[in-house]
Amino acid sequence: MTEQSIVSQDMTLKRLFQDFYRVPDYQREYVWGESDPKGDGGDQVNQFLADIHTEYEGATQHFAPEYFIGTIVVCAGQDQVFELIDGQQRTTTSYLTLCAIRDALRELGGNLPDDLSSQIAASSTDWQGVTTHRFRLEVQYDDAGGVLAEYAQGNAAQTVRDGSRSIRNLGGAYDTIREFLTTTFGTDRAALLRFYGYLTNKVKVIRIETPTITKALKIFETINDRGAGLDAMDLLKNLLFMNAKGHEFAELKSVWKSLTDEIYAVGEKPLRFLRYYLLATFDLDNRLREDAIYDWFQKNPGLTGHTTEPLAFAKRLQAAAKAYAHFAKGKNAAGSPEPGIENTRLLGGQSIKQHFMLLLAGRHLPAPLFSRLAAEIEKIMFVWLITGTPGKDYERKLVDAAHRLRTVSQDNFDGFVDDVFAKERAELARSFFRSLKELRANDLRQFRLRYLIAKITQYVDLQAYGSSDSRDRLMDYTSGGNDIEHILADNADADAQQEFGDRAQDQEVIQSLGNLLLIEKSINRSISNTRYSEKIKGYGQSKFLLTRCQADTQAQLVGVADQITRTVQALECWPNWTVTDVEARQLFLTRLACRVWDVPVVEEAVPA
Template identity: 25%
Template sequence: MPEQRYDANRQTIGTLLSTTSPRIEVPEWQRSYSWGSDEIEAFWHDLLGFEQAYPGNNIDSQEYFLGSAVLVTGGATNLLLDGQQRLATATILLSALRDARRQYKADAATRLQSKYISDHDDATGEAAPVITLNIYDRDFFRSEVQEERVGNEAGPKPRLKSHGLVRKARQYFAQKVADEESRAGGGEEGFKRNLRLSNVLCNHMSLVIVYSSDEDNAATVFETLNDRGIGLSTPDLLRNLLMRRAKGPEARQRVVAAWQTVLSIADETSVDEYLRHFWVSQRGDVKARKLYREIKSTITQEQIESVAFSAELEEAAPLYRDLAKARDDDEELKRLLEGIRMLGAKVTLPALLAGYSVTEQSGNKSDLRKLAGALTTLYVRHTVIGGRESTALESRIYSVAAELRKDREFGSAIAKLREFSPDAEEFTAKFSHASISRISTARYLLRELEHARRETQEVAVELSDRVHVEHIYPQNPIIPKWDNHAQLINRIGNLTLLGKRLNTSIKNGAFETKKVKAYADSDILLTRDLLEYEAWGPQSIECRQRNLASSVARIWSFPGESVSAMAGERARWQLGENYDQDLDELPEMPS
């Protein structure tokens, strides 16, 4: 038989917290406390619902299964590789029960504290918490939850998001415990209600605990339990792997420091998306669900050092955040990035990440501007207007990103993007009939069309809080709806831009006097051009959209691309030209 490297058994929350020796410690490389309102409320409602289903002594033989936990035994502490969110949350609830209990019977609160939360260590003369969280949370958690404050003593100041979540959970449970005691009648009955809740939590809510004396084996169990691809567990699994492979305490500290930078971008962009985009920008396409396994396999096979890999992640993380938030000192590049952000074209970020890496030393952003323009053109032609399948686009951009990082050839990268794109003629034809329901995408397209109308390129149509997308024939008209309302409402020809002041000053009608005056007062040429139309109807939308389409191949073009006469500037369409035939080509529903 193979050697048994782990075993498992069932334990209640109370047994685990009160009898595990030595104490439980969350490794420094594990993620911080992350449960928000949804998880905290679910935990409380699960406990309360289970308790109410078995009133009185009926609960004696019942258990509620909470899930699993993984512990590494045999060291100075028991390392908790999985289950920390549930155990930390249980401890927070116990602290709320303790504080409420002390108001009625202080010695009962002391017993709960010393058994499940924190006891006094006579050997050291210090408090010995039952569970210690990771390096970022341990001090705050100890002061906020595990130590009892005297009177109105102020609590610790939250300095991280996880600290705020701990405090929010504690405030939630304190209120819920108070409500339960009050409903029971307060006093002695409230105290009994408090005892009942702690009994349910400690003696009837259970976990399956997986024990192993081998950290690598326990980590494998952890990965098996938690590996769900690019989901929330991916950063934790990767950080776990890198910390385990780091050689010595100093290397581990360097990995921890690097990951502080990586995780710091979470307030502005997704760490999960960053990890995938960083990887594919170097290695090509990998599907989200396979990301961790792919990275682990490569790190293991190529013997990549944890510190070196973490340093690469640390260096690229702020750059990725700035790309996602459209930040750059170069104004033209910033504008291109802003367009990508408005389009929601995250698929382009790995190629941009590779491009920035290639130009890092030279500082020459000319090639970056060309690359960003080519990526935008491809995305608009292929996805926004062309409506083509997105998986193939991902694969092409990701392979281009990896090749660019290796061969450093921007010209080759742009050529590969162009050969995958619909040509200018097809793009122009599809634009003539396109509908756009996503507002930020419509705003971007109209912004670019407006800039193309102006030789100076000076127009403030960048920000959504200043410029709104206006449906000329409105979404909710006060006049009877047109028969083909759904087909026409989001046609590009029916959309324009208005400043916020003008947008709020007009009523929902169809080209009535107030709206015409608002258009005349607008600084936006696309909007003022509407004064050419005496009335507004389906034929006007068709005519205007064809006129707009005449310039799109020039706006969204690749470097060196020659635009044919058919796809380039054309004579303006007039009302009545091929109208019946064109109307038949309209889509049944907006795209």
């Protein structure tokens, strides 16, 4: 092969595995066996085998249709081993399938086909006459832990399944293949042999062989530049290696692995991180889609420096990934607990992460200002969610704020907060007040309702008693040890209904925010569904001041001007419980919520 030649060959799996391959250590790991329920790796392995089997079933005694599984890109090494640059998922799955078929045939008894054994491992002799026994496929990335060799040696039963992502995925893929073979062929050894014969003789690939790694990487980019089989994160990695110097490969590989490990470790999606990083770092609008990210990189090398200094760019991305992973755990960029971020996670659940863009843009701020930023984000996110602000609208606002925040310093931070957060809350105050005054429990997801009631309860405690380890953590209020109590129970007993009066079974009343409070689970069990006049005895035993004051504030007064007394005097209480009281308490909680989330009170917007 001349220096510039590229050789393309159409070949069967039998021919493919007459040569030796290695997956270089800088390539992405095996993902088709992904066991994470959010992944689709197991489905990909099943689909791969099912598609082949469908074609196999169309075979007759004299004819069998061929089945094409795709293209692989390789570069010949000095040791007669091909570097596998593209097509690792298909090649590795095919190799694992051969190993699984061999193991299944061994369990069924009888001799193995000579071809099968040689497709898994063989010897090669170099020009100096040195013979080396090796497996047909070797993976070099560190977290594979040598497990592919264990499957190749026939040690599947003893091979570990727990460990790194690659170890889990390879194990998951092997187990999926064995299950497919068992389900499809049972103990019919002859049928399994026929399937093996079809697999190795009629399943085909196109192998593209290049003279250099750089040329192989460029062909990889050409094949995948529209995301066929790979996403922008994989393509970006390839782009960085394509522009890196040879001596940078090892460090670049380490940096890239570190940044992706950070994201995977917290169950996040690398592509979402990459999109949020770009929106936080460059002047892009939120119309940038994940499937357009790679095209953006190709068009903007001057902004990122990924072509001239790929390693430096990767290190910046790594630092951002580390901060992003901390945010996902409710911490600040340095890894310290951050109440505003933790609370926003309790509010937003697992799906709402757009505010991470603003956190990424503000991670340069001193710790006190970053804490204020996190608290402001929590408040505005709650206002947006309660008022039903569409996600695309508040994402756009977050992107605009992130662009401004990149240049914000200590001197102009207060102005930024006023312009971005306080102004937005003021504009939504009318809608916020109305939404809370009309709120019913079934208007919100359970975790968000728990956040709302817990946050108000925590606020009253902090006003009265000040900061402490237990009161500072909202999670201590939202935890499973506490319940959301329906003051008028959904299945109230006859005495409770009689005492409440009209509409005692009206769901609009029962599910009203005014009819809900936070109480310890142990107390809630003891008061059951009895009448209000009995329940309030249990409320008085709660550690939460707002709950203790539900029916009587006088008992909680301590002095004349102390902090607890001032807080209690600002609360309202309800010695009796009727429809009118439910409505009055809902109005009280709505006004209180405006103080909690720093929203101006606009009562005149609410019809009488």
